Amino acid sequence: MDKELNNLIIDKNCTVKQAIKRLDDTAKKILFVANDGKAEGTITDGDVRRWILKNGSLDADVTNIMNTNFSYALYDEEEKIQEIFSGGIIFAIPILDVDYKIIDIKFVERVVNSVKKERAQLNTKVVIMAGGKGTRLYPYTQILxxxxIPIGEKTILEHILSRFNNYGCVDFLLTLNYKKGMIKSYLEDIESPYNFSYIEESDFYGTAGSLSLLRGKLTETFFVTNCDILIDARYDEIIAHHKANKNQxxxxxxxxxxxxxxGVVITKDEGEVCALSEKPEYSFQINTGVYVLEPEVLEDxxxxxxxxxxxxxxxxLEQGKKVGTFPIRSxxxxDMGDLHLMEDMIEKIDRIDN
Structure with missing residues (x-):
């Protein structure tokens, strides 16, 4: 087995934190858990997310989150491999020898002529906050x-539109201010299946102030996204999670x-040292700038x-209204919020898209 495939196998004694890092490093969205080489389970983004939502410890071992009811095939079961993938749900399976040790991993695109399983098609409107000056990206944003701003062969805006459109979103509302004429002209010139509406600020109103201009225009659950970030996630699952939890x-x-x-020094009374912690790690949930809102929120x-x-x-939060999260891996x-992050986005985007 080559190194790329070997990186998709993780020992059962590894921690959830280590599994998350491996998922980030491999960008394959699945890991296979093994004990002395024998397959014991699988881990996907969904397994990680459910554990985080339960406030599970990231230092717990991966047996707490793995799926033990997984599909597999033996090395000589070619017809079974085709049968598993023909269902359109599973995109990767381990290939096992007679001792149930993992000897290979098959991916759907390498076995059958199928690009991606059919995604759920949403009819959800998307608000894109596109009115800011982008001062952290000077001098680029003094011109555009x-x-x-181009990220690879397309603008960041087109990448955002495409990701939502993959899940059936076609109605986009853009809040505009800085260089708004240039944005409108660009969108009018490109051929696309999208429907655009524009909300023009008379002043800079922040990340939510311009949403007040949408009162009466939105009557169902909708997305809001900043215009400088991309997320690689299941948009249908985000909406389903939001509604299932009855979040505002x-x-x-x-x-x-x-x-x-x-090294961090921990002290007690009068500066007496009680412990040392060498290069400690802390985990946080960071706000990505993508939200789901209920329409009544606009009234507030x-x-x-x-x-x-x-x-x-x-x-x-002070009023006790329900605000929830949908966690994803880092x-x-x-994010292209500054020049360093923009360069990082350009480097990573092809790997995620492919």
Missing amino acids: PKPL ITLVTSLTTYTIPY IPSNVFFHITDLIEIY GQWL
Whole structure:
């Protein structure tokens, strides 16, 4: 087995944190759990997300999250491999020898002429916050508005539109301000299946202030996204999770681990040292800038004032209104908020798309 495939196999004694890092590194969205080489289970993004939502420890071993009821085939069962993939649900299976040790991994695109399984088609409107100046991306944004900055062969805006359209979204509302004429002209010139509406700010209203201009225009659950990020996630699952939990607002969050690059000294009274922690790691759920909102939320956003969506979330938390999260891995979140991150996005986007 080559190194790429071997990286998809993880020992049963590994931690959830290690599994998440491996999923990020391989970008294959699945791992196979083994004990002395024998297949014992699989781990996908969904397994990780359910564990995070339960506040499960990232230091727990992967047996807590793995799926033990998984499909597999023996090395000489070619017809079974075809049969498993023909169902259109499973995209990767381990190939086992007579001792049930993993000797290969087959992916659907390498076995049958199928690109991707059919995705659920949503009829959900998407609000794209595209009015900011993008000051962190100067000097690029002194010439182009942030939504039109190229990432590879397409603008960041087109990447965002395409990802939502993969799940059937065709109605997009763009909040505009900075270089709004350039954005509108660009969208009018491209051939696309999308329907565009524009909400033009008379001043800069923050990440939520312009949403007040949408009162009466949105009557069903809708997405809101910043125009400088991409997420590699199941948009249908995000909506389903939001509705199942009856949230007013759902934040798509990225589970991110930060390592303090120094030894941390822990003290007690009068500065007496009680412990040392060398380069400790801490895990956080970071706000990606993608949300799902209920239409009544628009009534709670003040008009014609600078107002961030985080301000609204703080108010809702104080009022006891339900705000939830849909966690994804850090590798599923691409941000181009500054020049360094933009270069990183360009490097990673082809690997995720392919």
